[in-house]
Amino acid sequence: MIRAIASQIAALFVDDGLLAASVLCLVAAIGALTLSGSWSAWVAGLLLTLALPAALAASVLKSARRGTRRG
Amino acid sequence: MPNLTTMVSVAGAAFLASLVEAVEALTIVLAVGLARGFRPALTGAASALVALAIIVAALGPLLGAVPVRGLRFVIGVLLLMFGLRWLRKAILRAVGILALHDEDAAFQRETRELAEAERPGPSGLDWIAGAAAFKAVLLEGVEVVFIVIAVGAGRGLLGLASAGALLACLVVAGIGAAIHRPLSRVPENGLKFAVGVMLSAFGLFWTGESLGVPWPGGDAAILAFIAWFLAVAFGLVAFLKPRAAGLA
Numbered sequence: 001m002i003r004a005i006a007s008q009i010a011a012l013f014v015d016d017g018l019l020a021a022s023v024l025c026l027v028a029a030i031g032a033l034t035l036s037g038s039w040s041a042w043v044a045g046l047l048l049t050l051a052l053p054a055a056l057a058a059s060v061l062k063s064a065r066r067g068t069r070r071g
Numbered sequence: 072m073p074n075l076t077t078m079v080s081v082a083g084a085a086f087l088a089s090l091v092e093a094v095e096a097l098t099i100v101l102a103v104g105l106a107r108g109f110r111p112a113l114t115g116a117a118s119a120l121v122a123l124a125i126i127v128a129a130l131g132p133l134l135g136a137v138p139v140r141g142l143r144f145v146i147g148v149l150l151l152m153f154g155l156r157w158l159r160k161a162i163l164r165a166v167g168i169l170a171l172h173d174e175d176a177a178f179q180r181e182t183r184e185l186a187e188a189e190r191p192g193p194s195g196l197d198w199i200a201g202a203a204a205f206k207a208v209l210l211e212g213v214e215v216v217f218i219v220i221a222v223g224a225g226r227g228l229l230g231l232a233s234a235g236a237l238l239a240c241l242v243v244a245g246i247g248a249a250i251h252r253p254l255s256r257v258p259e260n261g262l263k264f265a266v267g268v269m270l271s272a273f274g275l276f277w278t279g280e281s282l283g284v285p286w287p288g289g290d291a292a293i294l295a296f297i298a299w300f301l302a303v304a305f306g307l308v309a310f311l312k313p314r315a316a317g318l319a
């Protein structure tokens with residue numbers, strides 16, 4: 001039961017692997033470049049604001065394509 | 072001192088998210104109670120609440136030890152993963168690509184499985200029923216604890232977020248105790264849609280703030296992010312719905 005609970009807790013954050021990986025990679029890349037001083041913080045804010053909804057849209061559209069193909 | 076916008080957003084997000092989790096937990100506890108008796112159902116649920124209290128008591132002091140900026144970053148990223156996951160599913164359900172979550176069907180399935188499962192021995196302890204209620208309440212409760220910490224810890228509003236979550240759990244438990252049926256009329260996908268939007272907005276805000284982003288308007292930017300994610304989500308639904316309907 002502990003294993004089942006642990007796997008369900010992990011599933012709280014990861015459903016579509018592509019979406020989870022995209023979020024982690026985007027935040028890591030934007031964060032690393034911001035903290036290293038490659039660009040100013042407001043650019044990071046703009047990129048996060050645009051890139052995260054884009055990752056959501058990519059994941060939804062991918063799932064929709066698969067779903068409608070199956071249907 | 073957090074402003075009113077932040078306080079209402081934190082309490083509202085915690086209340087709505089906890090409402091969804093409490094409805095799901097209630098469905099299982101009711102199924103256990105009606106199929107195997109309310110003694111194991113309530114014992115399992117109470118044991119899970121004790122386990123949750125231990126988790127909260129253990130995690131609480133740890134939160135204070137983590138630097139605020141690091142805490143906001145971790146919470147922000149986890150909120151983004153959690154919120155975008157909920158929002159993605161809610162969009163796909165709104166479009167009709169994923170089936171809507173049906174509390175009545177979940178209740179019937181759980182009741183059937185429990186009715187067919189092995190009955191307790193002479194000792195009288197119904198472990199199967201107790202474990203089912205324990206697992207449901209623990210899992211949904213862990214989600215509630217995470218949401219409370221995630222939306223409340225970033226601005227020191229854990230008390231307010233806890234109050235919102237507690238109110239939601241009491242409302243659901245009260246209605247469940249009164250009607251003894253799953254709350255299938257709760258518009259679960261609409262709630263998940265709203266909560267996904269709110270948690271994603273909080274996640275974007277905390278993540279950016281931990282990186283030093285000077286959000287215009289301060290905490291009020293959370294409202295702008297809510298509007299932004301809402302626009303993106305509605306846009307995706309509007310784009311996909313005719314295509315999904317045409318292929319159905």
